[in-house]
Amino acid sequence: MSILTLQHVSKSFGSKHVLRDLNLTVPTGSIYGFVGENGAGKTTTMKLILGLDRADSGDIEVAGEQVRFGETATNRQTGYLPDVPAFYGYMTATEYLRMCGQLTGLRGTALASRVTAMLKRVGLASASHRIGGFSRGMRQRLGIAQALLTMPKLLICDEPTSALDPQGRTEFLDLLASLRGQTTILFSTHILSDVERICDHVGILHQGRLQVSASLADLKQQYAKPQVRLTFETAVQAKQAATLLMPLQHHNHVQQVTQSAGEVAVAYAGIYAAAADRILTALLAVRLVPLTFSQEEANLDQIFMEVVQ
Numbered sequence: 001m002s003i004l005t006l007q008h009v010s011k012s013f014g015s016k017h018v019l020r021d022l023n024l025t026v027p028t029g030s031i032y033g034f035v036g037e038n039g040a041g042k043t044t045t046m047k048l049i050l051g052l053d054r055a056d057s058g059d060i061e062v063a064g065e066q067v068r069f070g071e072t073a074t075n076r077q078t079g080y081l082p083d084v085p086a087f088y089g090y091m092t093a094t095e096y097l098r099m100c101g102q103l104t105g106l107r108g109t110a111l112a113s114r115v116t117a118m119l120k121r122v123g124l125a126s127a128s129h130r131i132g133g134f135s136r137g138m139r140q141r142l143g144i145a146q147a148l149l150t151m152p153k154l155l156i157c158d159e160p161t162s163a164l165d166p167q168g169r170t171e172f173l174d175l176l177a178s179l180r181g182q183t184t185i186l187f188s189t190h191i192l193s194d195v196e197r198i199c200d201h202v203g204i205l206h207q208g209r210l211q212v213s214a215s216l217a218d219l220k221q222q223y224a225k226p227q228v229r230l231t232f233e234t235a236v237q238a239k240q241a242a243t244l245l246m247p248l249q250h251h252n253h254v255q256q257v258t259q260s261a262g263e264v265a266v267a268y269a270g271i272y273a274a275a276a277d278r279i280l281t282a283l284l285a286v287r288l289v290p291l292t293f294s295q296e297e298a299n300l301d302q303i304f305m306e307v308v309q
């Protein structure tokens with residue numbers, strides 16, 4: 001079952017074709033990482049899903065109901081968190097959520113208990129000061145509380161972690177992960193490590209189309225090769241190592257060699273021990289000794305580079 005489907009959706013701004021026949025299906029209950037470079041069209045897609053902009057063509061359905069531009073009917077099912085949510089800084093979190101709840105028709109004890117539950121849910125139950133003094137992380141968490149007030153089936157988050165420091169990001173990602181099973185989350189980002197941390201499905205938007213859409217596990221299996229990562233004392237040594245290993249590419253287990261500063265990554269096929277033997281033999285023959293030598297799992301960065309190249 002899918003909570004959200006986009007079929008053959010296209011959108012241009014003047015002569016700029018941002019989305020070209022985009023098809024996207026988000027499985028119910030998933031945390032779906034919607035990945036793309038800056039300007040790929042993630043925000044545009046989200047605005048179309050929310051009915052805030054008009055698609056040139058195509059169909060969008062949320063929970064089986066068609067989204068229509070300018071109408072908010074499907075937004076009953078949808079909560080939305082923009083990248084930098086705006087609040088009234090003079091209000092407390094409780095006052096703000098009460099106001100939002102009233103706007104959605106909640107009243108009396110139902111409103112009070114819902115606000116209290118949401119503040120607790122996002123870790124702001126004891127934050128009694130004004131929102132103006134909140135950190136960015138606290139603001140994002142309040143944004144989630146607001147988006148969840150109506151218990152939406154689908155929560156849309158547009159690059160929610162891009163403005164957060166590492167601690168705020170960790171807290172926020174933990175919060176999103178804790179919502180698994182309660183709502184479906186469409187989470188746009190260009191921070192691939194965030195996707196790896198909490199998402200179970202991934203879609204990669206590139207050149208107006210979803211180039212890949214799969215479970216994270218399938219994607220790793222299908223695309224990425226495992227690799228050996230070596231670090232050297234200097235970039236010059238790393239370059240020497242890469243030059244030495246390059247001719248081994250495409251045979252002898254070594255698939256691809258890339259170098260950046262003091263690091264060399266060697267993607268390999270087959271058995272780790274055989275690839276490691278091959279690499280170390282080549283390096284030690286010229287007494288080029290790495291500082292570190294480690295096996296790494298396939299990661300989303302590699303897959304992303306492979307898809308967008």
Ligand SMILES: Nc1ncnc2c1ncn2[C@@H]1O[C@H](COP(=O)(O)OP(=O)(O)OP(=O)(O)O)[C@@H](O)[C@H]1O
Nearest residue numbers: 013016018036037038039040041042043044045190
């Ligand atoms: N209202 C608009 N008028 C003209 N061009 C627009 C408009 N909205 C978006 N664009 C253009 O469409 C493209 C996609 O923008 P969008 O904001 O959807 O990308 P994004 O993937 O969300 O990028 P980012 O990660 O930078 O937020 C960009 O080139 C942008 O300049």
